[in-house]
Amino acid sequence: MIVKTPLILGALVLAASACANQTPAQQHEVACITGSFTGALLGGAAGSLIGGGTGRDIAIAAGSVAGGYAGQRYSCG
Template sequence: MKLKVITVLLGTAGALAACGPAPTPQQQAARQHEIACLSGTLGGALIGGVIGNQFGGGSGRDILTAGGAVAGGAAGQRYAC
């Protein structure tokens, strides 16, 4: 259930981000860099959360999932940016 809500929120945010005037070439380059950073962060968080979810049980699994998502997000951002 939580994953579905997060997916819908991210999809809505992406759709709203597409609205607006055409950017200048400098703005376009900056936006592409921001998208690359965001993609790396979100991808790393997703992968880290999946890996963390494979371990533990009960509330320990939740803690490891959150920790994996944070660590994966940080690693993804460091790689992409």
């Protein structure tokens, strides 16, 4: 988990800096993609805390899908 946190933060900083010289429509698209990606990461991380073995793999996949969907709904409106 120590290695993943700087990578996630770095990806968010790059996504935010990519919006600097873009039109509002482009900024909205980047926000949608960033929200979906972040949601999927957080959902997968939450899913990894559940169960063990094959059940954990299923929980990670389900958490990623649900988190990606929730992140997309939140960031895209």
